[in-house]
Amino acid sequence: MAVGYVIMAIAMPGSLYVGSIVVGICYGVRIAVSVPTASELFGLKYYGLIYNILILNLPLGSFLFSGLLAGFLYDSQATRTAGGGNTCLGAHCYRLVFVVMAIACIIGFGLDVLLAFRTKTIYSKIYSSRRSKKTSSVSNGQ
Template identity: 35%
Template sequence: MLILFVSTFCGLGCSLTAVDNLGQIGESLGYPQRMISTFVSLVSIWNYFGRVFSGFVSEKLFLKWKIPRTLMMTFSLILPCIGDLLIAFPFPGSVYIASLLIGFSYGVQLTLLFIIISELFGLKYYSTLFNCGQLASPLGSYILNVRIVGKLYDREALKQLTRRGMTRSMVHELTCIGKDCYRLSFLILAGVNLFGALVSLILVMRTREYYRTDIYKRFRDEMEANEKEVMMMKTIDDASDKKQSS
């Protein structure tokens, strides 16, 4: 669970950070407001496709070739690295591709996280583990967005103010324009995503034998045990009702 938490912290934290900054990224690179709105829409659309893809395709790959779902999680952590690099080293239209990759991988990661938790740990403590997994997302977003990307953006904006001979008190809001505004930030995010992918590979190695077995047998056994328990309780209730009636 700790390995899964760390990889989720890296993956979902980086994706949320990128999504939260898409508006300012578009502004700093000189995109018109209409195009900036398109970036946000693309993230939402491909986030949906990522959720559908991860559930359907991962199930097909597992049933046909016993490919671990954790390996698909690794893939979904490598994919946004490309999107981060497209923002760090932009060219015309690169943010469109980046928003597609980041939105898609975010949907894949979010869906796979909860599937993997249920498959590895069962349903007995699912609600607790579910919320532990969810915690990685806002925690990663806060540290990466507020403590790293936000500070680096402000630092670059202050440099631009100094070059124009102005001070912070002269402007109401810091605004950075140019390719350098997010270059270092997204190089760091690409590195964090790659680190998360490497961590998730540990989970792949630890679970590959498990995914070669019939992982659904445990759930069938649990369902059968629950059905037997219900039938037993019903039999006891019926016997009790007969005694009371007699």
């Protein structure tokens, strides 16, 4: 996703389209992956609550980054018009927003890698217990 934001920040002709496609695909994959992630990591007992907490970042991030951050940075780049409004034309208007979003995605990726390393031992224990249950059930059946 960070690559998509960097592509949009570069502001070459057509980069808005390509960057938007990359970011959109990443959002779609993120939503599709959160369903099995919630059930696999936390179980099914409180699945609804945990899933909703996992996807809470979508509206919260949209509000914080799109509503507050992007609006503030746009207003800082915009110039006053004769009618009393603000206007900004060109790629520089949202470049800083795309850079901040790319940095946030890189930080999130780093945290995901950290989580993967921290849960590696847990997954190895789960898989070994599943294998031992299968072998014991097969040996008991013979």
